[in-house]
Amino acid sequence: MKKKILLLGSTGSIGKSSLNIIRNYKSKLKIVALSTNKNISLIVKQSKEFKVKNLIINDFESYKKILNLGLNKKIKIFNNIDDFLKINKIKFDVTIVGISGFDGLDPTLKVIPYSKNLSSANKESIICGWKFINNKLKKYKTNFIPLDSEHFSIWSLIKNSNHKMISKIYLTASGGPFLNKSKSKIKNAKVSDVLKHPNWNMGQKISVDSATLMNKLFELIEASKIFNLPINKFDVIIHPKSYVHALVNFKNGLSKILIHDTQMEIPIFNSIFDKTTESYNKNKDINFKNLNGVNFIKPSNLIFPLFKLVKRYKRKDSFYEIILVTVNDYFVTKFLNGNINFQKMQIKMLEKLKDPYISKYYNKYPKKINDIYMIVDKIKNYLYEKE
Incomplete structure (x- = not known):
């Protein structure tokens, strides 16, 4: 059937x-x-x-x-x-x-x-x-x-394990188009520069989030929620080849990694055919060139200033993460429309997230689903009023 x-x-x-x-x-x-x-x-x-x-x-x-x-x-x-x-x-x-x-x-x-x-x-x-x-x-x-390739990889690595035995989980990031670029190149980046992701063919919005590393901040929050683990159990490591998607370190001294080519079809295939013996029609042998000299790098706040926002997340289903998504959407749209440059987009985002009108909601939380839409509308309206 x-x-x-x-x-x-x-x-x-x-x-x-x-x-x-x-x-x-x-x-x-x-x-x-x-x-x-x-x-x-x-x-x-x-x-x-x-x-x-x-x-x-x-x-x-x-x-x-x-x-x-x-x-x-x-x-x-x-x-x-x-x-x-x-x-x-x-x-x-x-x-x-x-x-x-x-x-x-x-x-x-x-x-x-x-x-x-x-x-x-x-x-x-x-x-x-x-x-x-x-x-x-x-x-x-x-x-x-x-x-998401990272979350699917984590799910695959830990689904049959005792979560209490997990020491650390690492999500990998490509580093986007500006990993090894000069400050002046980043400062004066055009929309077309930001959208040139080195490994993945993605939509405009997610490409911008990849360039700022905001997508990894979102993925850390997602992972904390999906796997019901504290945010400090997770970290991000830059892996420019995007071949390793997740690493898990266990308390018994063992570590696991999951690798696959940069194709979203692979996690989709395995989600559809989970618990079956169906073979992936595009299966390839391990790419040892991508594994030799893996070159993991810790992300720098100088290159990715938005990533330091992870320290504000307290994992209590508050309005903070909803506001974070909303403010980011607003400024990314402004950037894509040519109304703000790449560097200023990040500076203004950090400033707005400290705005007293916005930050007063960080210690409150949605009690029903309509509360989410309510706070999104409130923040959007406030941002547009302040333009």
């Missing part, structure tokens, strides 16, 4: 990588539904190739447009996840969440009761709403597998 797949965010990078896997295993996998926000031209192509009969178009104007395209009447079009789930009350074998930003939180919570396994790469939902996600995962006995 084919595994039933629900793929949310099929037109983004995670969605496309997921489809690359599914394309090679059509005899074993069946996509029940795809979703997108606005990219109706691509999702229509995807639906035709994979013979998908349910499409979720979240943007209302795009939803109206797709209704007028004259698609096959067997294809059902929905404007949101709620309408889709009202009609399709089946259990999906795997739900993949590839939606970016805060838009991923609500659908993540809503699909859990209908999912045997939930695989997510949505940083914002995990960082800001993990308490609510985890409660639902437990309630509905849904298995969770993180999709």
